[in-house]
Amino acid sequence: MREKIEALNRPDILFLCSLPEKFSDKLPSQKTGEKFVIVPNSGKDIGGKLVLIQLLLTLYPDTPYAILLHDKRSYQKHSGRWEREGLFRIAGPELFPVIEKTFERDRQLGIACSKGYIRNEYLGNGRFDTPNSNLLHGMLQKYGFSDGDLRFVAGTMFWIRTSILRNFFTAESPLAIRATLETGNVLDHERGTVTHCWERMLSWMATASGYKIREF
Amino acid sequence: MLNRFYFLQKDLPGREPVKPDGITIAHLTDGSAESASAVLEHQYSMAGNYPFCLMLRDAHDPVAAVRRLLLFFFHPCYETTEKGKPLFLCGSPGAKVHIQKLLDAQGLGAEVILTGDAGDSVATLNANDPDPADDYYRYCLARYSPEDIFLLSGGGPGWWQGQLARAESRLAGAHDRFYRLASERLAAGRLAAKRDNEVRRLSEELQIMNQLLELSSKHDEVDHILRFYRNEYEILPLWYKRFGHVIKVIQGKRSLRSLFDKSVKKYKD
Numbered sequence: 001m002r003e004k005i006e007a008l009n010r011p012d013i014l015f016l017c018s019l020p021e022k023f024s025d026k027l028p029s030q031k032t033g034e035k036f037v038i039v040p041n042s043g044k045d046i047g048g049k050l051v052l053i054q055l056l057l058t059l060y061p062d063t064p065y066a067i068l069l070h071d072k073r074s075y076q077k078h079s080g081r082w083e084r085e086g087l088f089r090i091a092g093p094e095l096f097p098v099i100e101k102t103f104e105r106d107r108q109l110g111i112a113c114s115k116g117y118i119r120n121e122y123l124g125n126g127r128f129d130t131p132n133s134n135l136l137h138g139m140l141q142k143y144g145f146s147d148g149d150l151r152f153v154a155g156t157m158f159w160i161r162t163s164i165l166r167n168f169f170t171a172e173s174p175l176a177i178r179a180t181l182e183t184g185n186v187l188d189h190e191r192g193t194v195t196h197c198w199e200r201m202l203s204w205m206a207t208a209s210g211y212k213i214r215e216f
Numbered sequence: 217m218l219n220r221f222y223f224l225q226k227d228l229p230g231r232e233p234v235k236p237d238g239i240t241i242a243h244l245t246d247g248s249a250e251s252a253s254a255v256l257e258h259q260y261s262m263a264g265n266y267p268f269c270l271m272l273r274d275a276h277d278p279v280a281a282v283r284r285l286l287l288f289f290f291h292p293c294y295e296t297t298e299k300g301k302p303l304f305l306c307g308s309p310g311a312k313v314h315i316q317k318l319l320d321a322q323g324l325g326a327e328v329i330l331t332g333d334a335g336d337s338v339a340t341l342n343a344n345d346p347d348p349a350d351d352y353y354r355y356c357l358a359r360y361s362p363e364d365i366f367l368l369s370g371g372g373p374g375w376w377q378g379q380l381a382r383a384e385s386r387l388a389g390a391h392d393r394f395y396r397l398a399s400e401r402l403a404a405g406r407l408a409a410k411r412d413n414e415v416r417r418l419s420e421e422l423q424i425m426n427q428l429l430e431l432s433s434k435h436d437e438v439d440h441i442l443r444f445y446r447n448e449y450e451i452l453p454l455w456y457k458r459f460g461h462v463i464k465v466i467q468g469k470r471s472l473r474s475l476f477d478k479s480v481k482k483y484k485d
Contacts, residue, residue, distance in 0.1 A: 020300060021417040027292045029265045037290040040323035047323075051290050058253065058287065059260060175286045179321035185424040189431065 001071060004088065008096055013063075015056055017048035035059065043181025043195040045070035045156060046202075050174040050181075053165055057174075063162045065103055067091055068202075070157065087157040089114045095216050099159055102214070110211020111203060113158040118215055121200075122150040132192035132200075139197050143172075145208040152203035153213065160206065168205040217380060218356065218387075218398045220365040222305065223373045224271065228258045236373035238380070240295045241268040242305055247281020252288075259291055269295035271305035271331065271367075278311035282318055289324050298409035302326040305338075305367075329365065337363050341379075343370030349379040353386055356394070362402055 005014055014034045019041055028036050035055060039048050049068055056066060069091060089095055090113060099112045121129040126137040126147070140147065181195045188196040203213060222242040229241070245251045258264050270288055275281040282304075288294055289302045296302050304326050306315060312328055319326040331338050339355070341348045352366070368376045388395040464470040464483075474482045 021413070023292070030260070030262065030292070032262060035260055036292045037287075038292050038294075039290050042323040051287070054287055055260075055290075058256060173283070175283075175322065183323055184420070185427060187427070187431065 001069060001088075004091060008091070008093060010096075013060065015052045017052050040183075041185075042178060042183050043198065044186060046195050046198045047178050047181050049156065049202075050178040050198075053169060054174040056162070057166055057169060061162075061166060065100070065159055066162050066165065067159050068157055086114050087117065087155045090157065090159060090216060099216055102216075103159065103161065106212075108210070108212050109161070109214055110164055110206030110209070111153060111158050111160050111213040112216055113153040113213065115215045117154050117157075118151050118213060119154045120151045122147065130192070130196075131188055131190060132196050135192045135194060135197045136200060139201060140204075143201070143205075143208075145204050149207040149213075150200075150204060151207065151213055152200040154199075156199050156202060158203075158213075160202075161211065164206045164209060164211060167209065218360070218384065218395075218402065219362065221368055221376070221380065222269065222271070222365065223368045223376060225268075228254060229263065235266065237377060239368065239373050239376055241266060241373065242271040242367070243268060244271050244273055245281075245285070247272055247275040247278070247284055249284055252281075252284045256287060259288070259293065264291075265293060267293050267295050269303050269305065271307070273307040275308060278306070278308040279314045279318065282311075282315045286318075286322060289319065289322070289326060297327050298406055299327075300409070300413050304328045305331050307331050331367065337361065338365050338367060340367045340369055341376075343368075343375065349383040349386075352380065353383040356383070356387055356398075357391065360394075360398065362398065362405065 002014065002016070005012070011033070015037075016028075016034060017037045017039050018028075020038050023038065027038070030036055037048070037051050037055060039051050041047065043050070048070070053066075056063060067090065069088065090099060102112065103109055123129055124147075126140070127133055128136050128150075130136070139145075177198065181198065182193050186193050186195050207213060217238040221239045223236060223239050225241045225243050228243075243255050245255060255270075259268060268291075270285060272278060272281060272285070289304075294302050302319075302324055304315070304319070306312060306328050307330075308315075309330050309332070312330060316326070316328050319328070329338060341351060345351060371379075384395070461470065461475060465472050465475065470483055471480065474480050
């Protein structure tokens with residue numbers, strides 16, 4: 001992933017998150033343009049992303065855009081690797097400048113993702129077509145999100161306007177939210193999980209503020 | 217070094233990289249937003265590539281202060297104990313339980329060590345004392361424990377390195393057997409902790425693999441894809457597919473002859 005970003009040859013800052021087990025002998029030292037966090041597994045990629053969002057908003061609160069990516073493995077799916085390549089396209093040399101220009105031009109664009117990853121599970125009346133339905137309904141009410149546009153980006157890899165993150169997470173600490181996530185390799189095939197709800201919430205905090213989601 | 221040593225850093229070090237071999241820098245903070253932000257920016261600059269930890273002192277509300285300090289515990293250079301737990305020095309005994317809870321909720325399992333009168337096994341060596349190297353030497357002979365930690369006050373990390381090296385070389389010379397045993401005990405402790413971590417990691421991986429195995433036996437994705445393919449394509453009537461071929465010929469994507477002769481190339485490049 002680091003090589004892909006380096007290949008873009010841009011001065012952007014890379015915020016990296018990894019598990020402590022990966023560095024049992026030697027910890028990573030910081031490089032110019034990289035900010036590293038070592039985070040125990042809580043809420044899988046969502047937990048790590050929440051720590052990185054907190055760090056980004058603390059160190060660089062005025063950054064215009066952030067791209068959320070992770071080393072998607074999805075061992076439970078045969079198509080995991082193929083999906084990952086599709087999701088990474090937004091940080092590739094072809095789409096990167098296109099998405100950046102579109103964000104500059106369209107002030108209502110809040111999230112940009114790869115084609116084919118926008119999902120909508122909303123059935124109406126506060127119900128969702130997922131085992132997370134009850135939890136999601138509770139979260140919508142707790143955070144005062146309307147049921148207008150409840151589409152979300154599956155895989156949680158997308159560009160997002162940083163002001164959206166700033167507006168939401170000024171009131172709600174990312175680390176306080178992280179403390180509510182499940183530990184371990186949590187899956188939502190049979191039972192709903194807070195972790196998978198936040199996968200959706202990260203998109204809804206944009207749509208709830210009137211921003212659009214667009215595929216590229 | 218036969219113990220853990222923490223140099224109490226009152227102000228932020230300059231831009232020059234700090235290389236305190238065997239001594240960890242403990243940033244003194246009251247946990248205020250201003251202090252937390254200054255130390256965080258320093259540690260995330262190129263000058264911050266050295267092992268450090270935090271020592272909370274004079275905090276108005278210690279629990280609120282730790283909430284503001286949470287990000288530090290994820291820094292790659294934050295000091296961890298042999299068991300891989302982040303170490304936090306705290307001068308507020310009353311808040312220890314709440315602080316521990318806060319850190320546990322982040323999955324950190326941090327080791328909160330109390331300093332001061334109600335402290336755990338913590339002692340302070342002061343640079344202003346007549347001979348701190350001799351104080352440490354006499355401690356080793358009288359009541360040494362590898363669990364004890366030392367806070368180093370005054371002087372500088374480099375100065376303390378010299379003092380501690382002097383005490384250890386005196387120990388190695390005059391009490392060779394003690395020094396060798398203590399060193400071996402430390403090395404064995406580190407190795408045991410490393411193995412414990414390895415066992416924990418492997419157990420977790422095993423649990424994940426079992427979970428995935430169970431899941432894949434319930435949900436066969438290959439079967440799902442094959443069924444999808446059959447329903448979407450195989451099930452279509454033959455005339456529908458043939459009509460599609462004619463459209464391809466009209467679009468120029470396929471040669472007309474290929475509709476009647478299977479030996480010719482079907483699609484144009």
